[in-house]
Amino acid sequence: MPELSAARRLGPLAGIALPTRVELDGGIGIRLSLPPAPSIVTAEARRGAAVEMAQRIAERFGRMPQPGRSIGEATLVLHSAPETLLILGEGRAEGELVAELRALLGETASPVDNSHGRALIRLGGAKARELLSFGTAVDLAVESFPPGACASTLLGHIAVTLLLRSDDPEAGPVFDLVVARGFAESLWDWLIGRARRFGYEVTAPAG
Amino acid sequence: MLIHCPFCGARPSEEFAVLGDAGPKRPEAPGDDTGSDPEAWYDYVYLRDNPRGVHREFWQHVGGCRAWLVVERDTATHEVRSVELARKATAGREAS
Numbered sequence: 001m002p003e004l005s006a007a008r009r010l011g012p013l014a015g016i017a018l019p020t021r022v023e024l025d026g027g028i029g030i031r032l033s034l035p036p037a038p039s040i041v042t043a044e045a046r047r048g049a050a051v052e053m054a055q056r057i058a059e060r061f062g063r064m065p066q067p068g069r070s071i072g073e074a075t076l077v078l079h080s081a082p083e084t085l086l087i088l089g090e091g092r093a094e095g096e097l098v099a100e101l102r103a104l105l106g107e108t109a110s111p112v113d114n115s116h117g118r119a120l121i122r123l124g125g126a127k128a129r130e131l132l133s134f135g136t137a138v139d140l141a142v143e144s145f146p147p148g149a150c151a152s153t154l155l156g157h158i159a160v161t162l163l164l165r166s167d168d169p170e171a172g173p174v175f176d177l178v179v180a181r182g183f184a185e186s187l188w189d190w191l192i193g194r195a196r197r198f199g200y201e202v203t204a205p206a207g
Numbered sequence: 208m209l210i211h212c213p214f215c216g217a218r219p220s221e222e223f224a225v226l227g228d229a230g231p232k233r234p235e236a237p238g239d240d241t242g243s244d245p246e247a248w249y250d251y252v253y254l255r256d257n258p259r260g261v262h263r264e265f266w267q268h269v270g271g272c273r274a275w276l277v278v279e280r281d282t283a284t285h286e287v288r289s290v291e292l293a294r295k296a297t298a299g300r301e302a303s
């Protein structure tokens with residue numbers, strides 16, 4: 001089998017999201033970074049096939065995530081809309097994830113590769129929830145939005161899918177924001193504009 | 208105004224787009240063996256009730272899960288009485 005290297009995509013924020021550190025009173029409350037662009041696939045169940053799609057997801061990933069929740073690690077499956085999944089894959093070769101999902105889901109759903117159409121921004125830090133609450137009405141309190149929770153919403157009038165990856169008592173929460181490629185720069189400006197009041201650091205993309 | 212999306216939970220109305228009255232049902236298409244009534248088409252395309260009070264409307268959660276919903280709300284008070292997925296609310300309509 002030929003060795004497949006992970007796809008390296010030049011995201012829409014290349015050259016825009018540059019490493020920087022802007023402190024406020026000697027500290028920072030927000031961490032922003034661009035993880036290596038993941039493979040991004042959306043899959044909506046075909047008419048009447050939602051139950052079977054969920055069964056196939058459960059066979060492969062252990063279970064079908066509840067609405068507004070996600071499962072998995074290197075491959076994350078988000079139940080982001082009714083009978084609809086958003087799947088994020090780290091370190092996959094070009095087209096590999098969508099091919100795998102097509103084989104898995106067969107006639108139950110139509111996976112579409114959105115890897116080049118969406119961008120992913122990682123937002124963390126002790127003040128991350130406070131920052132997001134400037135732009136969305138989603139209740140991000142940990143009781144209703146625990147690690148693994150996801151929500152499609154408007155953030156500063158821009159459509160995003162929010163995912164809470166982890167929530168460390170000291171480092172604070174880490175959110176992933178999936179946004180349409182053409183809106184990524186606007187969203188980035190919006191995030192930086194809000195982050196100034198907390199102090200922030202932008203770290204370089206890995207690799 | 209908050210709308211409780213069956214999938215997403217309570218969200219502000221800014222996340223939604225309104226289409227309008229969920230009542231009108233598409234008449235038989237012209238050329239059908241069943242025939243088509245121009246009056247029925249005129250009514251379907253142009254005429255709408257504009258009630259003060261309870262109204263069933265199509266809304267889309269376009270800034271969220273993108274699902275179409277049927278929202279029953281009071282046009283005078285903006286009180287939302289019920290919300291359901293349009294695919295459930297209209298299921299069986301074609302058969303009727």
Ligand SMILES: [Zn+2]
Pocket residue numbers: 212213214215216268271272273274
């Ligand atoms: Zn919704």
